[in-house]
Amino acid sequence: MRQVPCRRGPAAAGAAAWLRGRPGMSDLLEVTESGLYCAAGDFHIDPWRRVPRAVITHAHADHARPGCDRYLCAAPGKLVLRTRLGPGATIDSLRRGESLSINGVRVSLVPAGHVLGSAQVRLEHRGVVWVVTGDYKMAADPTCDPFEPVEADVLVTESTFGLPIYRWPDPAEVAAEINAWWRANQEAGHASILFAYALGKAQRLAALVDPTIGPIVAHGAVAKLVRAYRDSGVRLPPIDGVPAGARSVGHGRALVIAPPSAAGSRWLRLFGEASTAAASGWMMLRGVRRRRGFDRGFVLSDHADFPGLVAAVEASRARRVLVTHGSTEAFARFLRERGLDATVLPTRFTGEAPPDVGADGGDDVGELEAGAADEPPVVEGAHGDGARSVEPVP
Amino acid sequence: MRRFADLYWRLDGTTSITEKVQALRDYFAAAHPDDAACALAVLGGARQSRAVPLPLLRRQAAAVAGIPAWLLEECYAQTGDLAETLALVLPPSDRLPPPDDPGPPSVTGDLGLAGHVARLAGLRGQKDEEVIGRFLVDTWRVLAPRERIVWHKLLTGGCRVGVSRSLLARALADLAGVDPATMIARLVARAPLDGAAFTRLLDATDAGPDGLRPYPFFLAAPLDGPVEALGPRSDWQAEWKWDGIRAQLVQRDGAVAVWTRGEDLATEAFPEIALAAAGLPTGTVLDGELLAVRGGHLLGFAPLQRRSGRRRVTRPLLVEVPCVFVAYDIVEADGEDLRALALTARRARMERVLSAVGAEPAAFLPPGATAPAGGPTATLWISPEVPGVGWDDLAARRVESRQRGVEGLILKRRDSPYGSGRTRGDWWKWKIEPLEIDAVLLYAQSGHGRRAALHTDYTLGVWHEGRLVTVAKAYSGLSDTEIVEVDRIVRATTRERHGPVRIVEPSLVFQIAFEGVAPSTRHKAGLALRFPRIVRWRRDKGIADAGGLADLARLCRPPLEVVP
Numbered sequence: 035m036r037q038v039p040c041r042r043g044p045a046a047a048g049a050a051a052w053l054r055g056r057p058g059m060s061d062l063l064e065v066t067e068s069g070l071y072c073a074a075g076d077f078h079i080d081p082w083r084r085v086p087r088a089v090i091t092h093a094h095a096d097h098a099r100p101g102c103d104r105y106l107c108a109a110p111g112k113l114v115l116r117t118r119l120g121p122g123a124t125i126d127s128l129r130r131g132e133s134l135s136i137n138g139v140r141v142s143l144v145p146a147g148h149v150l151g152s153a154q155v156r157l158e159h160r161g162v163v164w165v166v167t168g169d170y171k172m173a174a175d176p177t178c179d180p181f182e183p184v185e186a187d188v189l190v191t192e193s194t195f196g197l198p199i200y201r202w203p204d205p206a207e208v209a210a211e212i213n214a215w216w217r218a219n220q221e222a223g224h225a226s227i228l229f230a231y232a233l234g235k236a237q238r239l240a241a242l243v244d245p246t247i248g249p250i251v252a253h254g255a256v257a258k259l260v261r262a263y264r265d266s267g268v269r270l271p272p273i274d275g276v277p278a279g280a281r282s283v284g285h286g287r288a289l290v291i292a293p294p295s296a297a298g299s300r301w302l303r304l305f306g307e308a309s310t311a312a313a314s315g316w317m318m319l320r321g322v323r324r325r326r327g328f329d330r331g332f333v334l335s336d337h338a339d340f341p342g343l344v345a346a347v348e349a350s351r352a353r354r355v356l357v358t359h360g361s362t363e364a365f366a367r368f369l370r371e372r373g374l375d376a377t378v379l380p381t382r383f384t385g386e387a388p389p390d391v392g393a394d395g396g397d398d399v400g401e402l403e404a405g406a407a408d409e410p411p412v413v414e415g416a417h418g419d420g421a422r423s424v425e426p427v428p
Numbered sequence: 429m430r431r432f433a434d435l436y437w438r439l440d441g442t443t444s445i446t447e448k449v450q451a452l453r454d455y456f457a458a459a460h461p462d463d464a465a466c467a468l469a470v471l472g473g474a475r476q477s478r479a480v481p482l483p484l485l486r487r488q489a490a491a492v493a494g495i496p497a498w499l500l501e502e503c504y505a506q507t508g509d510l511a512e513t514l515a516l517v518l519p520p521s522d523r524l525p526p527p528d529d530p531g532p533p534s535v536t537g538d539l540g541l542a543g544h545v546a547r548l549a550g551l552r553g554q555k556d557e558e559v560i561g562r563f564l565v566d567t568w569r570v571l572a573p574r575e576r577i578v579w580h581k582l583l584t585g586g587c588r589v590g591v592s593r594s595l596l597a598r599a600l601a602d603l604a605g606v607d608p609a610t611m612i613a614r615l616v617a618r619a620p621l622d623g624a625a626f627t628r629l630l631d632a633t634d635a636g637p638d639g640l641r642p643y644p645f646f647l648a649a650p651l652d653g654p655v656e657a658l659g660p661r662s663d664w665q666a667e668w669k670w671d672g673i674r675a676q677l678v679q680r681d682g683a684v685a686v687w688t689r690g691e692d693l694a695t696e697a698f699p700e701i702a703l704a705a706a707g708l709p710t711g712t713v714l715d716g717e718l719l720a721v722r723g724g725h726l727l728g729f730a731p732l733q734r735r736s737g738r739r740r741v742t743r744p745l746l747v748e749v750p751c752v753f754v755a756y757d758i759v760e761a762d763g764e765d766l767r768a769l770a771l772t773a774r775r776a777r778m779e780r781v782l783s784a785v786g787a788e789p790a791a792f793l794p795p796g797a798t799a800p801a802g803g804p805t806a807t808l809w810i811s812p813e814v815p816g817v818g819w820d821d822l823a824a825r826r827v828e829s830r831q832r833g834v835e836g837l838i839l840k841r842r843d844s845p846y847g848s849g850r851t852r853g854d855w856w857k858w859k860i861e862p863l864e865i866d867a868v869l870l871y872a873q874s875g876h877g878r879r880a881a882l883h884t885d886y887t888l889g890v891w892h893e894g895r896l897v898t899v900a901k902a903y904s905g906l907s908d909t910e911i912v913e914v915d916r917i918v919r920a921t922t923r924e925r926h927g928p929v930r931i932v933e934p935s936l937v938f939q940i941a942f943e944g945v946a947p948s949t950r951h952k953a954g955l956a957l958r959f960p961r962i963v964r965w966r967r968d969k970g971i972a973d974a975g976g977l978a979d980l981a982r983l984c985r986p987p988l989e990v991v992p
Contacts, residue, residue, distance in 0.1 A: 197502060198495050198516075199513060199516035200516075320512055329441075368495075368496070
């Protein structure tokens with residue numbers, strides 16, 4: 035595991051202990067009907083309703099909803115967020131190392147390694163530090179800044195893949211598999227259609243594969259974000275769009291990157307005979323691979339795998355951990371057994387099932403993006419298990 | 429093992445029959461004959477007894493993976509597959525902990541499938557947990573993760589990968605240059621136990637015995653139009669559609685076989701029938717139905733299921749669920765294939781052969797009838813014709829079906845030959861309409877395999893004294909889109925979770941069809957539905973509109989002792 039850079043002095047132990055002793059009384063963040071809310075600073079993080087002030091961890095649709103008065107995001111992600119929210123949105127940004135005081139709460143944004151501009155939100159108030167990871171991954175990604183561990187008194191972490199069955203293979207190996215599949219399809223005269231989320235995964239894939247094999251073609255939803263990535267300074271290989279009115283594109287040779295919602299659509303007929311594949315962390319499971327009905331499944335996730343989640347929690351040195359998204363209950367219990375004060379933070383979007391292709395209508399950008407990252411677009415009743423939480427081991 | 433694992437994943441990765449046959453053919457052409465013989469047994473569904481107790485296997489895997497036991501169970505709940513779960517949580521070979529005992533490893537290099545199977549067999553009966561633990565770690569060390577899944581499946585006793593015997597036979601027949609039916613007969617007559625036998629199996633010139641090969645079953649198609657459209661009633665023979673298991677009895681040279689549909693050999697499961705069949709003249713093949721009958725009463729389908737699929741039947745079970753064979757056709761007599769003869773001629777021949785051994789037309793009392801037990805105890809019966817001059821008469825008889833414990837009528841064209849498969853036109857099943865009730869979704873559980881991440885197993889309930897009580901478990905009959913929608917509602921309305929089972933806030937009403945109601949100790953309601961399936965999602969109904977237990981209790985056969 036990498037070393038934890040010491041970014042600040044030791045946590046204010048006294049205040050933290052006081053906080054732990056009076057849960058709920060002075061928590062810097064709470065879950066409200068609109069989402070994760072910081073009362074002291076009067077702002078929300080990734081709200082799911084319109085609020086006056088939204089701090090955004092990343093631009094996936096379930097984290098960045100339109101309609102708020104004012105947004106704050108990390109500088110590298112500003113263009114991408116603008117692409118998602120439209121020209122009318124008021125978006126402030128923070129560069130790395132910068133901080134902003136909102137009603138006395140010091141806010142800074144630290145790279146989360148999830149997609150371009152994804153950030154962990156660090157909040158400091160009266161000597162107590164909370165960090166909201168947003169979605170994050172530890173694996174290498176040429177299209178965004180790598181995850182940086184941040185120390186915190188309280189860590190709010192995702193746990194989309196919070197079970198030890200999820201351990202990602204080396205992305206370079208996965209890239210080699212994809213290249214081999216693409217080549218084999220070319221030999222058979224088939225196009226290679228790769229389904230991946232339009233924001234993040236698609237660009238990461240384009241940057242990972244070997245562009246000398248053949249043309250890379252992007253679906254419109256992907257192409258729009260490819261432009262935003264390029265305009266943000268990310269280097270990507272040549273990627274063709276599909277001209278309006280085209281009858282046939284890249285026949286038998288191209289690697290087509292399309293959002294999952296394009297599966298089964300007429301648009302795919304442009305490419306003739308094709309082999310289909312999906313790239314997602316859920317492809318780790320045989321049952322999911324089979325159910326999705328694609329010819330191949332590549333294990334490539336923009337979320338941390340189980341060892342990654344554990345490493346991030348350890349690196350934060352947080353004594354109190356709030357777990358949200360995915361296998362929350364299991365992951366929180368696992369952390370409790372390791373002596374942490376870990377509980378489930380019941381947010382609107384949690385669930386453990388992988389997204390189902392074609393099952394959802396798209397969102398404002400016309401694609402299955404509610405599950406943006408690998409997250410299942412599942413609304414679930416709150417079932418926090420705070421009652422089972424144990425006292426932290428001193 | 430690597431080669432067999434490759435085959436496993438090739439089979440797993442495709443739904444195309446052609447590709448599966450090709451994968452099998454490639455494997456059998458390249459594999460060492462010993463491994464091939466072994467693969468044939470494994471893929472053919474041969475069940476090995478478990479070499480390692482599952483609790484010990486789980487404990488050892490969790491310990492090696494460095495995770496608590498409960499977390500392994502959480503993982504299992506998500507994947508729905510123990511073999512896969514273990515393979516995913518275990519660290520790669522180079523990061524396995526070194527053994528406590530410094531002795532040499534018990535296995536090195538690629539053993540091959542036969543080697544691994546033999547090694548597992550050698551472990552059977554081993555009680556020393558340390559020895560077993562060492563065995564597991566040593567094996568994990570030589571296996572890549574993709575091989576481990578397959579090995580775990582061998583270890584836990586089931587390696588099903590969607591390959592039927594006929595698919596295996598097709599691949600082998602292709603390799604051997606013989607026709608698939610011959611290959612099936614060869615496989616049944618002498619399952620190859622070692623490499624030498626496997627090599628003989630592929631010998632095209634080996635005539636071999638025809639063995640106890642059955643004929644392909646001729647299947648009836650559901651009647652989909654008005655019965656009058658079949659033409660004059662007199663052209664058709666009508667029989668009851670027995671609620672049992674379709675089977676052929678084969679007697680050749682004193683040896684007997686009981687084949688159930690799908691060409692499964694079930695001789696061991698029905699010893700009394702095999703015994704009775706031994707009394708038939710040599711060269712006889714009868715087509716008919718296996719039924720559970722005690723003291724002249726039909727026992728219904730559920731008890732019969734306790735008999736089928738067993739390699740061994742205990743004496744108490746033989747007494748509790750005695751079985752009979754009701755013949756309705758003869759396809760071979762005196763060693764002669766009769767399939768081309770007209771049904772009337774075959775029927776006459778069948779009655780002659782069976783009368784000679786004392787068989788009579790079947791007349792059974794329905795399940796739970798109050799008439800005294802102690803009726804005839806014969807094992808072989810003749811399926812009687814159902815009389816009735818016109819279609820109207822017959823339709824009137826059909827109405828009696830449920831009361832008689834049968835599923836309706838079978839209509840067979842009198843001048844028809846014994847066909848093959850589901851050729852339409854000569855045999856029709858004219859079933860009674862299923863029973864139906866609206867029931868409320870109470871529990872949901874994720875499926876296994878392909879449906880591991882969706883809730884597709886539903887436990888449904890009906891009203892009883894102001895509460896909902898469970899009466900049936902149905903594996904979804906919904907469309908893929910509806911399944912996803914229900915899954916979402918299940919997650920959103922979960923009240924409690926018990927492992928993979930979610931107790932939901934009752935809100936969804938499904939119309940379910942079923943074939944009957946029988947007493948049950950499994951459901952709290954004291955009864956269970958036979959063959960329940962979801963007909964449709966009643967979005968138009970609220971839970972208050974669901975049916976009541978009393979409606980079901982009235983349909984119960986045998987009747988419930990305490991009617992709610």
